[in-house]
Amino acid sequence: MKNVKGILFDIGGVLYVGESPVPGAVEAIEELQECYALRFVTNSTRRPPATIYAKLRRMGFTVEERQLFTALAAARQIVEEAGGRAVTILTEEAEKYFGELHCIETSSPFVVVGDAGENFNYPRLNRAFRTLMNGAKLIAAAKNRYFKDADGELSMDAGGFVTALEYxxxxxxxxxxxxxxxxFRQALHSMGLSAEEVIxxxxxxxxxxxxxxxxxxxAVLVRTGKFRPKDLEGAIFPDAVIDSVADLPRLVEQNS
Amino acid sequence: MKNVKGILFDIGGVLYVGESPVPGAVEAIEELQECYALRFVTNSTRRPPATIYAKLRRMGFTVEERQLFTALAAARQIVEEAGGRAVTILTEEAEKYFGELHCIETSSPFVVVGDAGENFNYPRLNRAFRTLMNGAKLIAAAKNRYFKDADGELSMDAGGFVTALEYxxxxxxxxxxxxxxxxFRQALHSMGLSAEEVIxxxxxxxxxxxxxxxxxxxAVLVRTGKFRPKDLEGAIFPDAVIDSVADLPRLVEQNS
Incomplete structure (x- = not known):
């Protein structure tokens, strides 16, 4: 891990699992904030950026709000910049974040899908389907296959429901x-770094x-969150694998 | 349409739309039953075969129960012959049709998906997802994209939800x-006819x-049911297109 100037972190499963910070994660982030440009990039679409930021702060992470890049915020920005109306399949909280974008009179609506949990139901999906059949564009805030649920098991994420609408x-x-x-480019751009300088x-x-x-x-894979040993048996090879984010300072420092 | 000895009919959208027989359909079937081997092959998975049969009889169609081939019955047969247990996503009525197959103790379960309507909800889909992640086989009774709903609009059929689980x-x-x-082969076999002799x-x-x-x-496309003019603009070319099944006797007889 030579020539590292910036680090991008996934949040859920890396910094915390469920409601608990990963042991040593708070200290690792604090240490790395001193010498590296950090950004936190998450596909978490259940909650608006402010809620994710508040959760990180509450857990003791030294993070600034401008360091946060969330897929939900990026999706909202696309709809807003296009002057479009949003038909959303999201959690209640995330739907509120789209607020007035649900009501705009326009001929170019968007269907926006995030991880909606129990809101993935037939009436909502069918309404989105009909909107698409009438010409709306489909935006997947994220297309993850599954996530590690509160009960410790994997559960279906937004990806399946996006493919349902696509099909x-x-x-x-x-x-x-x-x-x-x-x-990824947006996060790099905000750091003023090139891809080769970042992990x-x-x-x-x-x-x-x-x-x-x-x-x-x-890319560095951590063995926390949704990690399963099977992940290392496929065709994707991480540049490094560490037990948890707590081991990251040693990994980047021993090589710099 | 030369050399026709047998005819396969889709049911919903062809013989009836919603609760009404297509005008002239009852008479057409009665006429064709005299000179051709007929089979009725349906992807309808909301109701068990007996209910579909009863509906056809109630509308006046001269159909025998042995002429009916339903995707739901074929799916049930696969699970039964494998001695498997069925985790189903179906309507209440179709789930009852699987009855004791839900309870068999086995190491080789099947997830069976049909058009479940409002039963396509997150808890059921996620339970099926977890069963698949533990090694179950996925059976799509049907994989249709959409159907013409009671309100006259298209609605999502089972296909999307099958792809959701696949993804x-x-x-x-x-x-x-x-x-x-x-x-199709099962229906042909039951008639003792080859593919060339059947439409x-x-x-x-x-x-x-x-x-x-x-x-x-x-294959003969009818302009009833879910038909849309756009269907004829793609890469699939029916051998004939008729306004409705009522025109079929003339089509097969004028050429025989």
Whole structure:
């Protein structure tokens, strides 16, 4: 891990799991904030950025709000910049974050899908399907396959429901969050660094590891969160694997 | 339409739309029953075969129960023959039809998905996802994209939800109903006819028309049910297009 000037972190499963910080994570971030440019890039779409930021602060993480890049915020920005109306399948809290964008009179609506949990139900999905059949564009805030749920088991994430709408309506979603190269580029741009100077740290072999590598960024897999040993048996090879984010300062410092 | 000895009919959208028989359909079937071997092949998975049969009789169709081939019955047969347990996402009525297959103790469970309507909800889908992640096989009784709903608009059919599970769990479903060649073969076999001697009549450009043609069966599209003019602008070319099934006797007789 030579020539590291900036570090991108996934949040859920890396900095915390459920409601508990990963042991040593708070100290690791505090230490790394001193010598590196940090950004926190999350596909978490259940909550608006302010709530995620508040949770990190409450847990003791030394993070600034401008360091946070969330897929939900990026999706909202696309709809807003296009002057479009949003038909959303999101949690109640995330739907509130789209606020007045639900009501704009326009001929170019967007269907925006994030991890909606129990809000993935037939009436909502069918309404979105009909909107797509009438010409709306489909935006996947994220397209993750699954996440580690509160009961410790894996649960379906937004990805399946995005593909459901793609298949039924015969359309292709624009994916906003990781592994979209554009999402990584926005974070790099805000640091003023090039891909070669930055590493990505995540627990999702597809969105985090393959996604970062496709954007030219080296990727470090942590064995926390949704990590499963099987992740290392496929065709994706992380540049490094560490037990948890607590081991990251040693990894970047011993090589610099 | 020369050399026609047998005719396969889709049911919903062809013989009836909603609760009303297509005008002239009852008479057409009665006439064709005299000179042709007929089979009724449906991807309808909301109701068990007995209910579909009763509906056809109630509307006045001269149909025998042995002429009915339903995707739900074919899916049930696969699970039963494998001695497997079924974790189902179906309507209440169709779940009852699987009865004791829900309870069998076995190490080889199946997830069976049909058109479940309002039963497509997160708890059920996530339970199926977890069963698949533990090694179950995924059976799609049907994989249709949409159907014409009671309000006259198109609504999401089982296909989207099958792809949702495929994507999330990283598996591929075995599709039982149309356009599966095996489903068409079973109907042909029961008539003792070869593919060249049979035509398929349907309103679904993909499942009925492309499906039959892939099995070597000529296909006639009707302009009822889910038919939309756009269906004829793609890469699938029916062997004939008629306004409704009422025109079928003339089509097969003028050429025989």
């Amino acid at each position: 039924a309506a015969g359309v292709e979603a624009a994916v906003v969050g990781k592994p979209s190269p554009e999402f 990505m740290v995540g627990d999702d072999i597809e969105s985090d590891i393959a996604g970062a590598q496709a954007a030219g960024i080296r | 999330a769990a990283g598996v591929e479903a075995a599709v039982v109903g149309k356009p599966s060649p095996e489903f 398929m009549v349907g309103d679904d450009i993909e499942s009925d028309i492309a499906g039959a043609q892939a099995a070597g069966i000529r």
